Amino acid sequence: DGGITQSPKYLFRKEGQNVTLSCEQNLNHDAMYWYRQDPGQGLRLIYYSQIVNDFQKGDIAEGYSVSREKKESFPLTVTSAQKNPTAFYLCASSPTVQPQHFGDGTRLSIL
């Protein structure tokens, strides 16, 4: 089945450590997105990419970085500069026209 795979499902970060969240899609979608969701909140856009080797900052990009070397993959790195990284992270993809299809998320916590 086509879909979006996020891994790991749970991730723990130590202080000062960078961690990378994986997102892979086999839907042949051009666009991919990363969102952050805090408890009881909506989704906030971190980064998005409309095409390979290109990406744009979303509303809350500080402390995060991404790469888009392959169409299928859009990994997100949560850097040590992100002082409040505990959240549920969601990856999505879409064809040129919406809607977006979501993975099942990675829950990041701080040790």
Next chain:
Amino acid sequence: GESVGLHLPTLSVQEGDNSIINCAYSNSASDYFIWYKQESGKGPQFIIDIRSNMDKRQGQRVTVLLNKTVKHLSLQIAATQPGDSAVYFCAENMQGAQKLVFGQGTRLTINP
């Protein structure tokens, strides 16, 4: 700033009743709207969408209504079932933009 919001953060209905979830948007340039359902610990799941050239669209047990005059969107779920319990988000897309703006969400609880 431009944002999408929901009138009610929680909604409880009896099983078998109809549910109406509301959403207000403020960006008149938005031309595409989506409703998502999110179950606990999972990613949002697409339910139904509507473009601004329509005022109503129906799916299986769901109907979305769009009132551009008052910038209001609603999701109607007919004959609610226990499996409908989830958080529902509306999202808007501005014309020409490649990103969605999400509302806060409404938690729908179905009582037996």
